Amino acid sequence: MEKVTLLIMLFDLLLGLGLLWLAWQLLESRNLFKAVVLFVAFGLLMALAWVRLDAPDVALAEAAIGAGLTGALLMAALAKLPSRDKSEPLADEKGHWLLRLALLLVAAGLGYVVHSLPESAPGLSAEIANNLASSGVNNPVTAVLLNFRGYDTLLELMVLMLALLGVWSLGIERSTREEPVGPVLTTLVQFLTPLLILVAAYLLWAGADAPGGAFQAGAVLAAAMVLLLLAGWPLQGLLTGVALRLMLVAGPATFVALAGLTLLDAQLLAYPPQHAGKLILLLEVAATLSIAVTLAALFLGYRPRTNKEPG
Amino acid sequence: MDMLYLGVAFFLLLNLLAGLWRVLRGPSAADRMLASQLFGTTAVAILLLLAERFATPALRDVALLFALLAAVTAVAFVRRIGSSHERQ
Amino acid sequence: MSASDYLSVALLITGAVFFLAGTVGLLRFPDLYTRLHALTKADNVGLGLMIAGLALQAESWAVVGKLLLIWGLVLLAGAGVAHLIASGALKQGVRPWKK
Amino acid sequence: MNTALLYSLVGIGLFSLGLYALIVHAHLLRKILAINVMGSGVFLLLIALAKRTATPLPDAVPHAMVITGIVVTVAATALALTLMVRVAMENHRAELSDQSQE
Numbered sequence: 001m002e003k004v005t006l007l008i009m010l011f012d013l014l015l016g017l018g019l020l021w022l023a024w025q026l027l028e029s030r031n032l033f034k035a036v037v038l039f040v041a042f043g044l045l046m047a048l049a050w051v052r053l054d055a056p057d058v059a060l061a062e063a064a065i066g067a068g069l070t071g072a073l074l075m076a077a078l079a080k081l082p083s084r085d086k087s088e089p090l091a092d093e094k095g096h097w098l099l100r101l102a103l104l105l106v107a108a109g110l111g112y113v114v115h116s117l118p119e120s121a122p123g124l125s126a127e128i129a130n131n132l133a134s135s136g137v138n139n140p141v142t143a144v145l146l147n148f149r150g151y152d153t154l155l156e157l158m159v160l161m162l163a164l165l166g167v168w169s170l171g172i173e174r175s176t177r178e179e180p181v182g183p184v185l186t187t188l189v190q191f192l193t194p195l196l197i198l199v200a201a202y203l204l205w206a207g208a209d210a211p212g213g214a215f216q217a218g219a220v221l222a223a224a225m226v227l228l229l230l231a232g233w234p235l236q237g238l239l240t241g242v243a244l245r246l247m248l249v250a251g252p253a254t255f256v257a258l259a260g261l262t263l264l265d266a267q268l269l270a271y272p273p274q275h276a277g278k279l280i281l282l283l284e285v286a287a288t289l290s291i292a293v294t295l296a297a298l299f300l301g302y303r304p305r306t307n308k309e310p311g
Numbered sequence: 312m313d314m315l316y317l318g319v320a321f322f323l324l325l326n327l328l329a330g331l332w333r334v335l336r337g338p339s340a341a342d343r344m345l346a347s348q349l350f351g352t353t354a355v356a357i358l359l360l361l362a363e364r365f366a367t368p369a370l371r372d373v374a375l376l377f378a379l380l381a382a383v384t385a386v387a388f389v390r391r392i393g394s395s396h397e398r399q
Numbered sequence: 400m401s402a403s404d405y406l407s408v409a410l411l412i413t414g415a416v417f418f419l420a421g422t423v424g425l426l427r428f429p430d431l432y433t434r435l436h437a438l439t440k441a442d443n444v445g446l447g448l449m450i451a452g453l454a455l456q457a458e459s460w461a462v463v464g465k466l467l468l469i470w471g472l473v474l475l476a477g478a479g480v481a482h483l484i485a486s487g488a489l490k491q492g493v494r495p496w497k498k
Numbered sequence: 499m500n501t502a503l504l505y506s507l508v509g510i511g512l513f514s515l516g517l518y519a520l521i522v523h524a525h526l527l528r529k530i531l532a533i534n535v536m537g538s539g540v541f542l543l544l545i546a547l548a549k550r551t552a553t554p555l556p557d558a559v560p561h562a563m564v565i566t567g568i569v570v571t572v573a574a575t576a577l578a579l580t581l582m583v584r585v586a587m588e589n590h591r592a593e594l595s596d597q598s599q600e
Contacts, residue, residue, distance in 0.1 A: 007317045011324065012501055016508040018328050023512050023535050025335065027519035032527055033392070037334050037343045039531055040384055044354045046538055047373060048324075051361055053505055053545045054556050056369035061565045063376040065572050067351070071384030073572070077579035078527070079391040081586050096522055107514040114506045114543070121550045123557035140558035141565070149562060156566045163573035167580045172587065179390075182486070188382060188479040195472070196379060203372070211369040215569050220376065223383050230383075230390045291569065298576035301583075312400075312456075315408055319415050319449075326422045333425050333434075341431055341488045345438060348480055349425060352442050352473055353418060356449050359466065360411075363453055371465055378472040385480040389487050 012052060019045050036078060040071040056211040057141040060203070064216045068223035072230070073299055136276025137208040145213065146280045150269040153214075154255040157287060160294045161252060173302040181232045189231040196224035204288055208277070214284040218291025225296035235296070236304035244293070244304065251290030254283055316364035320357045327353045344388050351381040403455045410452030417445030430496035431488055435481050442477035446470060505546035512539030526582040526592045530575060537571050 022045060026038035043066025050059035128140050128148070135143035145153050200220040207213030229235050239247070258279065259269050271279045297304075330353070333346040355374045362370035421441030428434045450470045454463045516536030520529055541564045548560035586592040 004313055004317065007314065007321060011317065011321050012504055014321070014324055014328070016504055018324070019508055020511050020515070021328075022331070023515050025331075027515060027523075027528065027532055027535065029335075031337075032525070033340050034334065034337070034343060035528065035531055037347050038331075039534070041331065041334065041347055041350050042535070042538070044350055044377075046542075047377075048354065048357060049505060049508075049542060050545065051358065051367075051370055051373065052501065053542075053549050054554075055545050055548075055561050055564070056367060056373065057561055058541075058545060058564050058568070059373045060369070060376060061568045063373050064380070065568055067377055068380035068383040069572055070575065072387035073576055073579060074527075075384065075387040075391050077583055080583045081527070081592055082590060096518075099518065099521060103514045103518050106517075107510050110510045110513075111507055114510065114547075115503065117547070117550075119500075119550060120552050121547070122552060123548060124559045125551050125553065125555060125557040128558050129555075140555070141561045144558050144562035145565065149559070152562070152566055156570055159570050160573045163577045166577045170580050170584050172584065182483075184479055184482045184486075185386065185389075188386070188475065191475055192379065192382060199375065199379060206372075211372065213565075215565050216376075219569070219572075220379070223380055227383055227386060230386050295572065295576075298573060301576075301580055312404065312407075315411060319411050322415055323418055326418050330422050330425050339431060339488070339493060341484050341493070342434065345431070345434060345481070345484055346425055348477065349421060349438055349441055352438075352446055352477065355469060355473060356414070356418065356446055359449065359453055359469070363456060368462070371462070371469070375465065375469050375472070378469045378476065381473065382476040382480055385476075385484065389480075389483045 015045060015048055015052065019049065032078060032081075036071070036074045039074065040066070043067065043070060057139075057213070057216075060211050060216045061219065064219035064223070069219060069226065069295060069299065072223075072226050076299065076301070134273040134276065136271065136273065136278075136280050139207060139209055139211065139213070141211070142207050142213045142280070145215075146283055147269075147271065147276060150255070150283075151259075153287070154252065154259065154269070157252045157255065157290060160291065161248065164248070164294050164297055167298055167301060168303040185231055189227055189233075192227060193224050196220055196227070200224070200288070200292075204284055207284065208281070214287040215291065217284075218288040219295065221288065221292035222295035222299070225292065226299050229296070229300065236300055239293070240304045244297070247289055247293040248297070249290070251283075251287035254286040258283065313364060316360045320360040320364070323353050323357050323360075327357075340388070340392060344385055348381065348385055351377055407452040407455045410448045410455070414445045414448030414452060417441060417448060421445060431493055432485060432495050435485055438477055438481050442473050446473055502546045502549045506543050509539045509542030509544075509546060512536070512542065514539075524593045526585060526594070527579075530578045530582065533578075534571065534575060537567065541567055 022038055022042045026035045026042060029035045029038065043062060047059045047062040047066065050062055128144065132140060132143055135147045137143050200217040203212035203220060204214065204217035225235060262269050262271060327350050330346055330349055334343045337343055355377050358370050358374040362368060418441050421437040424437035424440060425434055447470055450466045454466050457463045457466065513536050516532045516539060520532035523529060544560045544564055548557040551557055582592050
């Protein structure tokens, strides 16, 4: 038994030191492409850290977003930078000792505070356990996200929408000269896309009882769309105008409608327990669709237009 | 068995961190991308071992996601950056 | 420990050796094209052996199915990505290593 | 040393490294990566502190907050990257200069 605990501790120590070392390397590397690849590897190790901290829901979200979307977003942005910009010498760092000292003091202070926190703090876990039966789902994280603190999720969907509005108001439509798609990429995408859609549906359904839910499912679905865009499918021509807008607002609109209805009856987003399960599923389906389309549109980087619209 | 799962997982984590040397050294962008692809596979193996050791089936779903999405970053690299982007 | 446990132990350890071979190849081989071998060592054989070892311990057939699905996906992605990276590099004029 | 404390300290370390890089480096992509690393540090601290329950199940509220945070981070990163590309188009380099230009 003693040996097992020691081995787990060594694993944790190696993972922690690996994370810190990777962060240092990626932030101080001369070459920006290297920094991006290291950042993707950093996300991989973060997922392992979530696993060690008993947070499988967070690990799923990190895997769905870190492995698929973040890397693709960074690669696409890097490709748009002027080429001489990609490996510039780092700033002269000789004069930063005062800053280093100050940050070291801040880190030491924070470390001391965390160290002096009590060993055990139940937080809200008892309240969640007591109310889980009336929430309509069995996974505490889903219950918090869509029932107990549903307003957080509502506002989060609004933030996603705002980010997309920002990108659309800035975004520059550029016709990148793309190489023709080879048979290997086509086959790969043909195999992966249906599976990605299936896994998204599975995660959405599983979210009620096990780790999973709207965020993870939405991110996986977004990854499928990003893959199709990368493989040259004209998704940006298909999803335009009213259809696109409807999908973008499906999540927030369902949420707001439900918030209004519950406000008439009792309290903001307090569902009647006998309907809670169904309402959460409805919200999750709408939120998954909106999250997926919003994230894919963020990757696209400009507002797709119909042919009729003036450019 | 517990000891073995943990031991192999620890060994694979060491392997992964050693492989980072290739990302740091390059020389080409394609080399770095390839190395990070290998990390994805190693992470899948570690997750499956931990799923068995700690009896947490959800970790298999995390591994499944890594396996499914491993190609996305690499395809983004091939389609957007290509391998000539930097040669030293 | 039963016979299947011993078999699992053997499979897991052999799998770990293949992962080690993959890392050594990644670090020591002279050029991009030879380093591609590292990917196949770990993906195809190393992970395959590990999954066989874990499948022997699995509690249900559904778990075995999921494990095999994961292996298949890693194989597909590994093969596809290796091809895309290599053919891209070849087109850009990265020359294969010659002794 | 217990797990929660170890990962909390790693989280603080990541936050400090990210903050340093954010201040020191001029290139906008480095700044975006630095903010992401800082965010990961904060998330790690939150989840590590959520583990300090008496039961084996950790507190689910920080977990839900971090999942929300991860999705918001990727959206904010996408917006920041678009801004960066725009700056690079106007300035011919992805940096903000000290002098205000007309």
